[in-house]
Structures are given as C-alpha cells and as structure tokens.
Amino acid sequence: MKFGIEFVPNEPIQKLCYYVKLAEDNGFEFCWITDHYNNRNVYMALTMIALNTNKIKLGPGVTNPYVRNPAITASAIATLDELSGGRAVLGIGPGDKATFDTLGIEWVKPVTTLKETVEVIRKLLAGERVSYDGKVVKLAGAALNVKPINKDVPVYIGAQGPKMLETAGAIGDGVLINASNPKDFEAAIPLIKKGAESAGKKLEDVDIAAYACMSVDKKSEKAKQAAVPVVAFIVAGSPEVVLKRHNIDMEKVEKIREALKKGDFGTAFGTVDDAMLEAFSIYGTPEEVVEKCKKLLEIGVTQIVAGSPIGPDKEKAIKLIGKKVIPE
Numbered sequence: 001m002k003f004g005i006e007f008v009p010n011e012p013i014q015k016l017c018y019y020v021k022l023a024e025d026n027g028f029e030f031c032w033i034t035d036h037y038n039n040r041n042v043y044m045a046l047t048m049i050a051l052n053t054n055k056i057k058l059g060p061g062v063t064n065p066y067v068r069n070p071a072i073t074a075s076a077i078a079t080l081d082e083l084s085g086g087r088a089v090l091g092i093g094p095g096d097k098a099t100f101d102t103l104g105i106e107w108v109k110p111v112t113t114l115k116e117t118v119e120v121i122r123k124l125l126a127g128e129r130v131s132y133d134g135k136v137v138k139l140a141g142a143a144l145n146v147k148p149i150n151k152d153v154p155v156y157i158g159a160q161g162p163k164m165l166e167t168a169g170a171i172g173d174g175v176l177i178n179a180s181n182p183k184d185f186e187a188a189i190p191l192i193k194k195g196a197e198s199a200g201k202k203l204e205d206v207d208i209a210a211y212a213c214m215s216v217d218k219k220s221e222k223a224k225q226a227a228v229p230v231v232a233f234i235v236a237g238s239p240e241v242v243l244k245r246h247n248i249d250m251e252k253v254e255k256i257r258e259a260l261k262k263g264d265f266g267t268a269f270g271t272v273d274d275a276m277l278e279a280f281s282i283y284g285t286p287e288e289v290v291e292k293c294k295k296l297l298e299i300g301v302t303q304i305v306a307g308s309p310i311g312p313d314k315e316k317a318i319k320l321i322g323k324k325v326i327p328e
C-alpha cells in the first residue's frame, strides 16, 4: 500500500513546502496538488515543492483538459520532471462544471476530451512532433523543446462517474477517486477493471488511489470534528447515486446545500451526521485509521491519499500517519 498526500494551494506555498518535506520524511510517496483557478497556481506550487524535496513523486491532483491547451500541460509536466529529477506524475480529470461555468468555458464531451488530451500529452512527452485531428483536440506539428527525464511520466485520472472510471482504467496508469469508503470502491473497481481489460491491460497495472478526506489525531473526537467541514462540502457536491449508496438522509443533504449556499456554515456543519462522516472520510486515532485503511486494501485500493484536513493539527497528523499508519 502506497501513501500519498494532497494539498490545496490555498495558503502560502512556503508553508506547503514545509508540510510536503515533512510528509516525504515520514514515508509518503506521492504529493498531489489540487488545481482550481481561484487558488495559487498549481505549477508554481509544484516547482517550489520540487526544489524543496528530493524523493517524493509530485504532480497536479488533478488538472483538467480545458483551462490549458494539452501542449501547455505537457510542457509544464516536462519542466516539472526535469527540475524534480524525474519525479513528475500527471493527475488529470474532467474538471468540474461549476468552475467552467464561472470561467465561461464550455464543458464539451469530457470523456472524449480527456482521452484525446492524454493521448497527445503522452506523444509530446515522448518527444514526438504531433499533428492530431481529434473530435475535440487539434494539433498541427506541435513539439516540445524540453525533454522530461522520465519518458513515461505516470498519468493518473481523477474520476468518479462510471464512464470516467472505465476510461481511467483504459488510459490511466492510476486512478484518483475522491472517496474514502469501501462501498465506493466496490462500485468503482469493476469499472476500472473493465476499462483496463478493454485496453489490453490487467487491473493490477492500474494504481487505484483513494483520494480520501482524512483526519488523524491521538483523540478520536478531535479528529472527527476536524473532518466535519470537509465532509459537509463533499456531501453537498455528491451525486444522488453516491448518497443513496451510503443511505444518507436526503433531507439533511438539502439542508446542508442550502446552508452552504447562504454561507451559514454553523447550520451546514451542525447537520453533518455520523453516517456522512463514515461514508465520506477516514477519521480517528492512528489505530482506528489503520483498520479503515486495511478495509480499503482488502477491497483492492493500492494507494491512500491523505486529503484535507489530514488532521486538526496538520503537522502532528503527518507525523502520526508516518509513524503509526504507513507500514514500515
């Protein structure tokens, strides 16, 4: 079981560098930086982190094929790979509709767009001059001057929907699934397997990462309370099929959605119940978290990504996970 860590670049990058170095020193193998237009730039964050670490693999977790031309993303990843000494990974997903509505971007054929984007990025990173006349992606003789150290930069697909999961199995070296509970992986893994096999691969060729809301502390109740705000947002953004899978009280979901819209965080967070916390987070003492991680491993998850909030105290949580959760 591999362990990754996720950071949202919503605080000064120097602070993120400190946390990622601490994570590297505590046995985390992957660092994933989220990509949303309104936070600090993902590639500037990754550059600073690369210069302040020397082992941990790092990349966007996840970017999308709409806000940058594929050649720009390929150039950024090649540059990151060169300056990190071959440690770049590319996490890319379909992006989210709310963002594209805000930016006036049309969310055209997300599955097709992602497939074509990943195909041309791989060709560019392999040093090819690329002409491509796809349904969405068009290139006419594009080529990079910068060469990645690793010609096969691993590509992880951020996916949740069934078609996207199948596509991820087919085109990805890994899948990053925003989920924390075995039930979600029971549903996802057969789809990833189907996609992998349709591309002549085996399921074992795909790194299945649980991109989890994690909260670890010596005191279980403290860890639980720290997870509440993140779980409120996950509940509000979850599709009905996922909420029903976990028998979440739909009236409470509506109450949370309304409260978040109004900025009434007290009501929103106060409505989060234990069923929601069990469904959408991995929280507790290190011992409790180890048991929850074991269940994910049994179901076929191969990487656990400690996502926000990581713990009530990030620094303590990173050390606790390193010492008591990540196997020697």
Ligand SMILES: C[C@H](OP(=O)(O)OC[C@@H](O)[C@@H](O)[C@@H](O)Cn1c2nc(=O)[nH]c(=O)c-2cc2ccc(O)cc21)C(=O)N[C@@H](CCC(=O)N[C@@H](CCC(=O)O)C(=O)O)C(=O)O
Binding pocket: 033, 034, 035, 036, 061, 062, 063, 064, 093, 094, 095, 096, 097, 099, 108, 109, 110, 111, 112, 113, 158, 159, 160, 161, 162, 163, 164, 165, 176, 177, 178, 211
């Ligand atoms: C497109 C969407 O895929 P989805 O995987 O469910 O999208 C939800 C999220 O995965 C997506 O918003 C991600 O970008 C969210 N996301 C992040 N999004 C961000 O913007 N930034 C991040 O940093 C980020 C991190 C992240 C990490 C893990 C993760 O799992 C997701 C993450 C969807 O609706 N899929 C459906 C329908 C697909 C579809 O549109 N099909 C159409 C079109 C087919 C075609 O495109 O050709 C059709 O069938 O006609 C499906 O998979 O079945």
